[in-house]
Amino acid sequence: MENDGERVATQTMEKAGAENRRNVAISARSLVKTFGTGEFAVHALKDVDIDIRENEFFTLLGPSGCGKTTLLRMIAGFELPTSGIIQLDGQDITALPPHKRPVNTVFQSYALFPHMTVAENIGFGLKMLGRSGGDIDKRVKRMLALVQLEAMANRRTDQLSGGQQQRVALARALAPEPKVLLLDEPLAALDLKLRKNMQIELKSLQAETGITFVFVTHDQEEALTMSDRIAVMRAGEILQIGAPTDIYERPTHRFVADFIGDINILEGSVVSSEGRTAQVRLKDGAVIEARVPEGVDGSGDVALAIRPEAARLAGPDETAALSGTLENVVYFGAASYLHLRLGSGEEFVLRHSGALDAYDLSTGSVLGIALQPGRARVLE
Amino acid sequence: MADLATTHDAAPAARARKLKARDLKAMPGFKAIAWACIVALYLPLIVLIVFSFNDNRSVVKWTEFSLRWYQAALENEGIRNAAWVSVKVALVATILSTIAATMAALATTRAAAFKGQGLAYAIINQPLMIPEIVTAIATLSLFSLVKYVTGITGIGYLMAAHTAFCIPFAFMPIRARLEDMTLTLEQAGADLYATPLQAFRYITLPLLMPGIVAGAMLAFVVSLDDVIITLMVAGPGETTLPIYILGAIRRGITPEINAVSTILVGVSVLLVALLFLVQRRMEK
Ligand SMILES: Nc1ncnc2c1ncn2[C@@H]1O[C@H](COP(=O)(O)OP(=O)(O)O)[C@@H](O)[C@H]1O
Ligand SMILES: [Mg+2]
Numbered sequence: 001m002e003n004d005g006e007r008v009a010t011q012t013m014e015k016a017g018a019e020n021r022r023n024v025a026i027s028a029r030s031l032v033k034t035f036g037t038g039e040f041a042v043h044a045l046k047d048v049d050i051d052i053r054e055n056e057f058f059t060l061l062g063p064s065g066c067g068k069t070t071l072l073r074m075i076a077g078f079e080l081p082t083s084g085i086i087q088l089d090g091q092d093i094t095a096l097p098p099h100k101r102p103v104n105t106v107f108q109s110y111a112l113f114p115h116m117t118v119a120e121n122i123g124f125g126l127k128m129l130g131r132s133g134g135d136i137d138k139r140v141k142r143m144l145a146l147v148q149l150e151a152m153a154n155r156r157t158d159q160l161s162g163g164q165q166q167r168v169a170l171a172r173a174l175a176p177e178p179k180v181l182l183l184d185e186p187l188a189a190l191d192l193k194l195r196k197n198m199q200i201e202l203k204s205l206q207a208e209t210g211i212t213f214v215f216v217t218h219d220q221e222e223a224l225t226m227s228d229r230i231a232v233m234r235a236g237e238i239l240q241i242g243a244p245t246d247i248y249e250r251p252t253h254r255f256v257a258d259f260i261g262d263i264n265i266l267e268g269s270v271v272s273s274e275g276r277t278a279q280v281r282l283k284d285g286a287v288i289e290a291r292v293p294e295g296v297d298g299s300g301d302v303a304l305a306i307r308p309e310a311a312r313l314a315g316p317d318e319t320a321a322l323s324g325t326l327e328n329v330v331y332f333g334a335a336s337y338l339h340l341r342l343g344s345g346e347e348f349v350l351r352h353s354g355a356l357d358a359y360d361l362s363t364g365s366v367l368g369i370a371l372q373p374g375r376a377r378v379l380e
Numbered sequence: 381m382a383d384l385a386t387t388h389d390a391a392p393a394a395r396a397r398k399l400k401a402r403d404l405k406a407m408p409g410f411k412a413i414a415w416a417c418i419v420a421l422y423l424p425l426i427v428l429i430v431f432s433f434n435d436n437r438s439v440v441k442w443t444e445f446s447l448r449w450y451q452a453a454l455e456n457e458g459i460r461n462a463a464w465v466s467v468k469v470a471l472v473a474t475i476l477s478t479i480a481a482t483m484a485a486l487a488t489t490r491a492a493a494f495k496g497q498g499l500a501y502a503i504i505n506q507p508l509m510i511p512e513i514v515t516a517i518a519t520l521s522l523f524s525l526v527k528y529v530t531g532i533t534g535i536g537y538l539m540a541a542h543t544a545f546c547i548p549f550a551f552m553p554i555r556a557r558l559e560d561m562t563l564t565l566e567q568a569g570a571d572l573y574a575t576p577l578q579a580f581r582y583i584t585l586p587l588l589m590p591g592i593v594a595g596a597m598l599a600f601v602v603s604l605d606d607v608i609i610t611l612m613v614a615g616p617g618e619t620t621l622p623i624y625i626l627g628a629i630r631r632g633i634t635p636e637i638n639a640v641s642t643i644l645v646g647v648s649v650l651l652v653a654l655l656f657l658v659q660r661r662m663e664k
Contacts, residue, residue: 078567098570099579111568115586124582125572176573 024090025180025212026052026075031084033070033236044070046236048084052180052214053229057206059215061223062233063259068216069108071233072182075214076105088179099128104173106183110165112157118168119144119153125176143171146205163194170205180212187222199226220260224248232256249307252293254379257305264311264348265379266304273298278378280304284343286322290376303379308337310375311350313359313367320368324348329361340367425645432638439633449635450643459640461617462624469535469620470603473542474550478596480543481550482588489558490566490584507545512608515545520612533615541613542603549602550595557591590659597655601648 033045044067052058060068073079075086077098085094093101104125113121122143123136131139144150147167157165166186173181183202187195203226206213217223223230224244231241232255239253240246251257254265268280271287278298281287292298314320324340327347335353342348350369359367404410431439435446453459484504488497507515523537565587569579607622614623621644628637 076571078570098567099573099575103571105568105571107564107568109562109564111562111564113565113568113583124569124574128569128573128575128578128582172572 023053024051025054025056025088026050026214027087027090028071028075029085029087031071031074031086032082033067033074033079034082043236045074045081048236048238050231050238050241052212054212055210057203057213057215057226057228059217059223059227059230060233061217061220061230061259064218066233067236068218068233069184072105072184072214072216075180076103076182077101102176102179104176104178104181106169106173106181106186108184108186108188110169112165112168112172114157117154117156118149118160121157121168122172122175124172129176139175143175146174146208147171163190163198166190166198170202174205174209174211177209178211180214183213183215185216185218187217195222202226224260232259234259250291250293250377251305252296252380254303254305257377257379262308262349264306264308264346264350266306266342266346266348267301267344268304269301270299270378278302280376280378282322282342282344283346284322288321288371288376289373290378291374292378296378296380298378305377305379306348306371306375308349308351310372311348311369312352312354312372313338313350313356314370316358318368318370321371322348322369323366324369326361326363326365326367328363329356338367340369428638429642429645432635432642434635437634439635439638449639452636453639453643456636458619458624459621459636462619462621465535465618466604466620466622469539469542470600472539473546473603474596474600476539476543477546477599478550478554478592481547481554481595481599482592484547484551485555485558485591486584489555490563504551505548508548512545516609516612519544519609523613535615535618537615538610538613538618541609542606545606545609546599546603550599553594553598554588554591557588557594561587593658594655597651601651604644604647 028048028050031045031048031050033043035042035044048067048071050071060071062068070079074081077093077096077100081094085092087093088101088103113124116124119140123140126136126139140153141150144153147170149164149167149171152160152164152168157168160168166189169186186202187198190198199222202213202215215223215226224247227244229241229243230247232239232247232253234255240251240256242250247256248260251260251263257263257265266282268282268288270278271281272279273292276292276294276298278290278292279287280290280302282304288304290304322342324342326338327341328339330337330339335351336356338350338352340348340350348369359365431442432449433445433447434442435448436443481504484500488501488504519541523541527533527537561584566579566583569583570576574582604620605622606620607626610620610623611626614620619627621640625637625640628634
């Protein structure tokens with residue numbers, strides 16, 4: 001009986017494994033990159049495992065210096081890992097030079113060839129692949145139309161605006177139809193409005209072409225709006241991989257919760273738990289019910305995360321889960337952010353979207369806080 | 381509010397005044413020194429050129445305009461032979477030294493760091509640091525030895541010597557250009573399927589061209605101008621133009637020498653102007 005159960009389990013796992021393997025475009029295992037040696041060693045990547053699926057808009061998100069560019073350069077082939085392997089479509093490409101990888105990069109600095117026209121830039125990859133002149137012309141025309149630069153074909157690249165150069169870089173990288181497109185903070189140099197437009201354009205380009213995009217950014221909002229999945233990195237490690245809603249709603253790690261959007265993090269200890277639900281006593285004595293995510297140990301001292309929009313002011317006849325003294329109110333049109341100080345001395349921000357007339361909003365007034373059920377989470 | 385505005389306006393004006401005071405052009409004596417430098421640099425040349433057109437044997441007393449010394453110079457077999465030797469040697473030295481300098485510049489900037497890279501840099505620049513007369517004598521000793529052992533003679537020795545001392549001059553602008561070029565462009569090429577050779581051919585080389593042209597022209601002028609090493613190394617029948625002029629002067633300065641020198645100046649100016657134009661066009 002037990003044996004049978006085990007066999008069924010193994011079979012399903014194998015099947016899932018095969019399914020995964022078929023869908024994975026880039027896969028990295030135990031990837032380590034150390035620059036320098038001895039006391040000058042910089043551990044840019046520490047044991048990174050990652051699977052990037054086909055046709056996916058995948059984002060590497062993390063603060064500056066966490067190793068995003070290093071990981072991208074390793075996928076492109078500009079950097080050899082200290083140890084570990086990288087596979088593309090199931091084939092080991094760890095030591096393959098860049099020109100033999102069906103992977104193209106949009107560089108942060110664009111790196112357009114200054115001695116070539118826009119059209120020559122876009123056609124360069126195809127020329128190196130030995131395509132015929134007619135093929136190249138046709139494809140370049142298509143790419144120019146795709147990025148709406150038909151009129152610029154014979155311009156030199158230094159005669160273009162930043163946004164246009166960005167699009168040339170994009171067209172140049174897409175022209176050879178790579179399996180994977182790598183983008184290293186491609187929008188960082190653009191002003192806000194152009195950046196918002198390009199976010200939408202990039203997203204639709206990805207959907208249109210069906211090419212796997214690996215996108216690097218340190219902007220959490222950009223990551224949330226564009227990605228199918230996000231890997232959050234810190235100091236050479238991947239802390240969490242998941243869909244934007246997973247990362248935002250169900251962070252497993254304190255750093256992830258803190259890095260993505262506003263969040264309240266409160267110290268407490270678990271008094272009882274049942275399955276993945278725990279009762280957590282906070283420092284000011286209140287007991288709150290919280291979800292314990294998979295893989296997080298929900299016992300002893302824990303940190304509790306509550307998004308500002310998962311809390312609101314308690315009504316007059318409601319029992320408040322928490323209470324705090326008001327320090328500051330910030331109006332944002334449709335909603336207001338209220339900054340409160342809890343009995344424990346911790347700060348708590350809540351987003352109240354209803355009317356505020358019924359409340360005493362003078363600084364120092366004590367207000368009750370109501371929590372949406374099931375939105376408080378225990379962090380690693 | 382008003383206070384804030386005034387301090388804001390006052391600050392840049394004060395800064396502008398300070399900057400103006402610090403401007404070199406505002407220093408006392410700036411104009412005088414500038415003119416002194418220009419006169420010191422160009423007055424001798426002007427005298428030389430003016431008297432090359434003098435219709436008289438004298439190079440100090442002007443009589444009337446004429447081109448007879450140019451005609452004489454062009455008809456002078458000795459001058460014509462010397463000019464031909466100069467051009468031959470300079471061309472060969474320019475081509476060989478520019479190729480060597482380009483490879484050296486690539487190796488010191490584009491190859492992975494290697495042991496003795498700093499030393500290599502010093503070795504390439506050696507001819508700039510050792511007094512030319514020492515290099516000349518050393519070269520002469522070596523070539524005498526080689527000639528004695530192999531029995532081979534000819535203009536090849538002179539060309540080899542010129543190639544060697546032209547390398548650092550060709551090297552400097554090429555290396556400067558390479559250091560300015562970011563590696564990202566070559567990486568972008570590799571990313572777009574260019575093999576290392578193709579990346580060099582389609583990206584590095586075209587972008588490096590202004591540096592190579594500048595290096596080659598510098599090498600050409602330096603070779604054309606050399607006296608000391610040439611004096612030591614040149615065999616019979618290998619008289620270059622500067623050596624010929626030097627020999628002729630011992631017999632007294634004639635306007636014919638002025639004419640030849642003026643032609644040399646003209647060639648140099650032409651080359652520099654050409655270099656300037658080429659660089660401007662390539663940078664556009
Ligand atoms: N070539 C290099 N030599 C030494 N250290 C490097 C090199 N490249 C990156 N690093 C270091 O590795 C770490 C990760 O860098 P990077 O991948 O560029 O981070 P990110 O792109 O996330 O900002 C940083 O501490 C950086 O200083
Ligand atoms: Mg980076």
